[in-house]
Amino acid sequence: MRQHTDAPHEGGLVVTDLKIRFGGLLAVNGLSLDVPTGRITGLIGPNGAGKTTTFNAISGLNRPTSGQITLFGQDVTGLSPHGRALRGLGRTFQRMELFDSLTVGENVALGREAGFAGSHPLRHLRGSRRETGMIRRNAEQALELVGIGDLRNQRPADLSTGQRRLVELARVVSGDFRILLLDEPSSGLDKTETERFGQLLRHLVAERGVGILCVEHDMALVMGVCNYIYVLDFGEPIFEGSTAEVAASPIVRAAYLGSEAVDDVAGLTAGAL
Numbered sequence: 001m002r003q004h005t006d007a008p009h010e011g012g013l014v015v016t017d018l019k020i021r022f023g024g025l026l027a028v029n030g031l032s033l034d035v036p037t038g039r040i041t042g043l044i045g046p047n048g049a050g051k052t053t054t055f056n057a058i059s060g061l062n063r064p065t066s067g068q069i070t071l072f073g074q075d076v077t078g079l080s081p082h083g084r085a086l087r088g089l090g091r092t093f094q095r096m097e098l099f100d101s102l103t104v105g106e107n108v109a110l111g112r113e114a115g116f117a118g119s120h121p122l123r124h125l126r127g128s129r130r131e132t133g134m135i136r137r138n139a140e141q142a143l144e145l146v147g148i149g150d151l152r153n154q155r156p157a158d159l160s161t162g163q164r165r166l167v168e169l170a171r172v173v174s175g176d177f178r179i180l181l182l183d184e185p186s187s188g189l190d191k192t193e194t195e196r197f198g199q200l201l202r203h204l205v206a207e208r209g210v211g212i213l214c215v216e217h218d219m220a221l222v223m224g225v226c227n228y229i230y231v232l233d234f235g236e237p238i239f240e241g242s243t244a245e246v247a248a249s250p251i252v253r254a255a256y257l258g259s260e261a262v263d264d265v266a267g268l269t270a271g272a273l
């Protein structure tokens with residue numbers, strides 16, 4: 001596994017030789033990832049490559065057949081999603097899971113707990129309010145960092161897809177996690193919104209020093225924000241490298257043949273980087 005930090009590795013998420021089998025299907029076969037803090041790492045691959053399965057294994061929603069997952073040097077392979085969250089791991093989901101009965105501010109305040117299997121976010125919200133204002137303060141900071149403070153009293157149902165994506169990002173930011181897993185965060189955004197979202201991710205890393213692992217189909221976003229990229233195809237890790245190396249790789253282009261993203265990859269290879 002190559003390390004993609006310039007400085008000595010200060011820790012983060014490390015996945016070693018991950019294998020996940022569903023019956024006769026080897027959905028992920030020997031994937032190793034290094035996701036340091038202060039960097040945006042990409043995980044890409046065509047449909048069905050195993051990206052979400054990998055995310056679920058990292059966040060504890062499915063059990064790996066073999067392999068190891070460590071967070072800041074601690075083996076978390078056997079821990080629950082909640083245990084991993086407490087150790088600094090937050091995630092978003094491909095399908096946004098915002099509560100339309102709550103305001104934007106309340107959704108963001110769910111922060112650390114929401115979205116993780118086995119938690120009870122509504123109960124958590126009420127309990128925490130009684131005990132402390134800390135969650136509300138975290139939520140306010142996250143709303144400001146993501147630039148949606150003016151939406152705090154609105155309901156998610158009244159927002160555009162782009163705004164809802166920002167609410168989702170603010171929610172995971174409010175959890176004060178050190179490693180964020182973002183599952184197709186720009187899905188449903190137009191080109192301008194995606195560009196702004198990319199700038200926001202870079203701002204987030206610069207401000208908070210978090211590490212981000214991002215699964216994303218939008219190649220322009222991937223190539224624009226990621227420091228390092230891993231490529232999966234049919235569960236096999238087929239390539240890893242800098243954005244320039246990935247964009248120039250014939251292996252990567254071949255994996256995307258027949259998919260919509262192939263033109264994007266080819267275009268980036270031709271000179272965007």
Ligand SMILES: Nc1ncnc2c1ncn2[C@@H]1O[C@H](COP(=O)(O)OP(=O)(O)OP(=O)(O)O)[C@@H](O)[C@H]1O
Binds near residue numbers: 027046049051
């Ligand atoms: N719970 C499951 N049981 C059986 N097979 C599964 C399960 N979850 C995923 N798979 C299969 O594992 C493979 C990888 O799926 P996964 O959703 O991880 O791919 P992906 O790269 O995230 O795809 P996409 O980009 O379309 O979201 C697919 O063949 C999928 O059908």
